[in-house]
Amino acid sequence: MRLPCGCTTKYMATSFCRRVLASSYFGVLGRRGCNTAAFMPEAAGFEGVSGRAALQEFSVSNSESFWAAVARHRLSWIAPFHTVQDCDLSRGRIKWFEGGKLNVSVNCLDRHVHTCPERVALIWERDEKGSEVKYTYRELLEMTCRLGNLLRRHGVKKGDCVTIYMPTCPLAVASMLACARIGAAHNVVFAGFSADALAERIRDAQSSTVITVNQGVRGGKVTELKKTVDTAVQSCPTVQKVFVAMRTDNPVAMTARDIAMEEEMLKEDVVCEPAAMNSEDVLFLLYTSGSTGKPKGLVHTQAGYLLYAALTHRYVFGYHDGDVFGCVADIGWITGHSYSVYGPLANGGTTVLFESTPIYPDPGRYWDMVERLKISQFYGAPTAIRLLLKYGDQWVNKYDRSSLKTLGTVGEPINTEAWEWYHRVVGEGRCPVVDTWWQTETGGICIAPRPSDPEAEIVPGMAMRPFFGIKPVLMDSEGKVLPSNNTSGALCMAQPWPGMARTIHNNHQRFIETYCQPYPGYFFTGDGANRSAEGYYQITGRLDDVINVSGHRIGTAEIEDVVNQCSSVAESAVIGYSHTIKGEGVYAFVVLKKDVDIKEEDLCRELNNMVSKKIAKYACPDCIQFVKRLPKTRSGKIMRRVLRKVADCDLNSLGDLSTLDDPATVQEIIQGHSELLSKQKK
Ligand code: WT7
Numbered sequence: 001m002r003l004p005c006g007c008t009t010k011y012m013a014t015s016f017c018r019r020v021l022a023s024s025y026f027g028v029l030g031r032r033g034c035n036t037a038a039f040m041p042e043a044a045g046f047e048g049v050s051g052r053a054a055l056q057e058f059s060v061s062n063s064e065s066f067w068a069a070v071a072r073h074r075l076s077w078i079a080p081f082h083t084v085q086d087c088d089l090s091r092g093r094i095k096w097f098e099g100g101k102l103n104v105s106v107n108c109l110d111r112h113v114h115t116c117p118e119r120v121a122l123i124w125e126r127d128e129k130g131s132e133v134k135y136t137y138r139e140l141l142e143m144t145c146r147l148g149n150l151l152r153r154h155g156v157k158k159g160d161c162v163t164i165y166m167p168t169c170p171l172a173v174a175s176m177l178a179c180a181r182i183g184a185a186h187n188v189v190f191a192g193f194s195a196d197a198l199a200e201r202i203r204d205a206q207s208s209t210v211i212t213v214n215q216g217v218r219g220g221k222v223t224e225l226k227k228t229v230d231t232a233v234q235s236c237p238t239v240q241k242v243f244v245a246m247r248t249d250n251p252v253a254m255t256a257r258d259i260a261m262e263e264e265m266l267k268e269d270v271v272c273e274p275a276a277m278n279s280e281d282v283l284f285l286l287y288t289s290g291s292t293g294k295p296k297g298l299v300h301t302q303a304g305y306l307l308y309a310a311l312t313h314r315y316v317f318g319y320h321d322g323d324v325f326g327c328v329a330d331i332g333w334i335t336g337h338s339y340s341v342y343g344p345l346a347n348g349g350t351t352v353l354f355e356s357t358p359i360y361p362d363p364g365r366y367w368d369m370v371e372r373l374k375i376s377q378f379y380g381a382p383t384a385i386r387l388l389l390k391y392g393d394q395w396v397n398k399y400d401r402s403s404l405k406t407l408g409t410v411g412e413p414i415n416t417e418a419w420e421w422y423h424r425v426v427g428e429g430r431c432p433v434v435d436t437w438w439q440t441e442t443g444g445i446c447i448a449p450r451p452s453d454p455e456a457e458i459v460p461g462m463a464m465r466p467f468f469g470i471k472p473v474l475m476d477s478e479g480k481v482l483p484s485n486n487t488s489g490a491l492c493m494a495q496p497w498p499g500m501a502r503t504i505h506n507n508h509q510r511f512i513e514t515y516c517q518p519y520p521g522y523f524f525t526g527d528g529a530n531r532s533a534e535g536y537y538q539i540t541g542r543l544d545d546v547i548n549v550s551g552h553r554i555g556t557a558e559i560e561d562v563v564n565q566c567s568s569v570a571e572s573a574v575i576g577y578s579h580t581i582k583g584e585g586v587y588a589f590v591v592l593k594k595d596v597d598i599k600e601e602d603l604c605r606e607l608n609n610m611v612s613k614k615i616a617k618y619a620c621p622d623c624i625q626f627v628k629r630l631p632k633t634r635s636g637k638i639m640r641r642v643l644r645k646v647a648d649c650d651l652n653s654l655g656d657l658s659t660l661d662d663p664a665t666v667q668e669i670i671q672g673h674s675e676l677l678s679k680q681k682k
Helices: 007-028 034-039 041-045 052-061 065-075 105-114 137-153 168-183 195-205 226-231 261-265 302-317 332-346 365-373 382-391 418-424 508-516 554-566 600-614 640-649 665-682
Strands: 084-087 096-098 120-125 133-136 162-167 185-188 211-212 216-218 221-223 241-247 258-259 283-289 296-301 324-327 350-354 375-378 406-410 433-436 471-474 485-494 521-533 537-542 546-549 552-555 569-579 583-592 623-627
Touching: 034 041, 034 052, 041 065, 052 065, 065 084, 065 216, 065 302, 065 350, 065 471, 065 508, 084 665, 096 302, 096 521, 096 583, 105 137, 105 168, 105 302, 105 332, 120 137, 120 168, 133 137, 133 406, 137 168, 137 261, 162 195, 162 226, 168 185, 168 211, 168 283, 168 332, 168 350, 185 195, 185 569, 195 226, 195 283, 211 226, 221 332, 221 546, 226 241, 241 261, 258 261, 258 302, 258 406, 258 552, 283 302, 296 508, 302 332, 302 406, 324 332, 324 365, 324 569, 332 623, 350 365, 365 375, 382 418, 382 583, 406 418, 418 433, 485 537, 508 521, 537 546, 546 569, 554 600, 569 640, 583 640, 600 623
Parallel strands: 120 350, 162 185, 162 211, 185 283, 211 241, 241 258, 324 350, 324 375, 375 406, 406 433, 583 623
Antiparallel strands: 084 096, 120 133, 216 221, 283 296, 471 485, 485 521, 521 537, 546 552, 569 583
16 A cells, blocks of 8 residues: 555554654643644753744744754764854854764665655656656665765765756756765756856865766756866866766767766665764855855855754745655755755655746646646745746646645745735635745745744745744844844844854855854844834845846856956946846946947847856846946945946935036936837837
């Protein structure tokens, strides 16, 4: 007999016994806070904590006891930790669960294989609609072990860093877990990044091994990922081995350093000894944009990250055994790491790997998939919701969405219209929508409507409540904590949590300067937020020169660096402006060198090609305006605030222009902007 979770009766005895044991155990101990213990078993041991509000409060004021109990209950340890935390935010020292030893892949695979080997771990929703492939926990463990052995045989050691440049697919997940198994760190680079961007990340991570596929397939289009790797590694002297998996049937040119991955995996054993890792050993690097031209390799470590991903996955989305979790993010971003891979697998869940796009082959793709795979929790980006809203309700209503229980969004603020549509049309008004706020730096969700109370009120378009153990504060411009409600300020975290990034690879000083120094003793997120009269948080957006294009984060300085490399360009200023679908679009103000005699159209094409080649397509300017000069203060600083207002057509509140060197510049730019708009309308 097959149970709904996918287990066979053979294994039923173990999980059934466990459940019975758990309920009788907590029935006795949890009498005081019966409700609390049923909700979170480990809370049974918290003295005097009754009810979910009390649990939330306890998790913040007794954060060490809270995280210690959760870590013991939720993770399998090879050796127990002796120190819950050793953190000093003012000095950028963050350490959790020291003394503890564990293996992340064992936590994500082996322990579920012992209880439910035939449960489905991954459902790969391939680009080709209707051709999904399922992998059980047993199969995923086998694949991971073979790959772990193969990597080891080719010299990958504990402490090495392997770069993974692959589309979202089971072999990419197995690659991440194989690294974890043998103690290597992984560095997944989004497969939409160009050869130059990939090379920069390989060099910074000092990887000697790269894993890729022959070709990628997304939205029906084929991309030459292996060729991109070939180009990239030309400028990466550290790279010795490139493992190539076959996503399509088309052969690619192989050189002496290339290894046919699947073929070689077949020769390996299905058992691979897991490395015993210290809690604070590096699990992965993930590059993200900051306010300078150079991306930062944020470092996440083993135990704290995994624990935080698992706990947030379970409590923010209300994930239960037997559910199918559908996070449609690419594994190249932190959302894919935490909620397609580590969170769901640590919880023994079934997780969907989505390889396609929201509109391929048509705008019904997501909901067709929800019906076919019986997805219980759907987690996507506001930009996709806004896009699908425009195509109309019929694409949603065609499909049965009765399996859905919770809808989530992430990556950027969600406007009320999109939120309402998601709730009313997609969720038929019966599924809570959770707007989740977090960052690459935070490892997992920090603010979301329902961490503790599954019945709590939800206000549209608000991330609302801190997760367990999270203490957000708002700061004023002088660096003082704003204590009251109904206020807005810079969003900081007043205490550390296990999921936070530990450092920037090779640049701890930059970590300290970016996150720890702006508000000493606090972790600065870079975002601004409002706190409502009721105490709910609403994120308003970045306070630095980072913009958010379709939920993809990009530093304006990175784009400027590329634009300025063009031989015709004297200088440029890139800013984000409101864009109805993308959330923010990229707007470039460009000053040309004297005597440049090229048609503007050709220059625009050249600049777009350059950005796409040096960074990625998504970073290309939506709008390029050629200007005679940029608005600068007398000290020579570009007044970006004014440029943002102009790009947003918000000319009534340009603010104080008295510090400008020559206020006439602003008029020229406004004039140029309106000419550009009327040209575009034609
Ligand atoms: C930045 C982090 C976290 C995974 C995806 C992005 C913005 C994220 C929300 C939200 C408003 C949000 C912030 C943040 N952001 N979620 N629910 N509401 N803004 O990760 O690439 O590290 O970007 O995305 O500005 O700082 P990321």
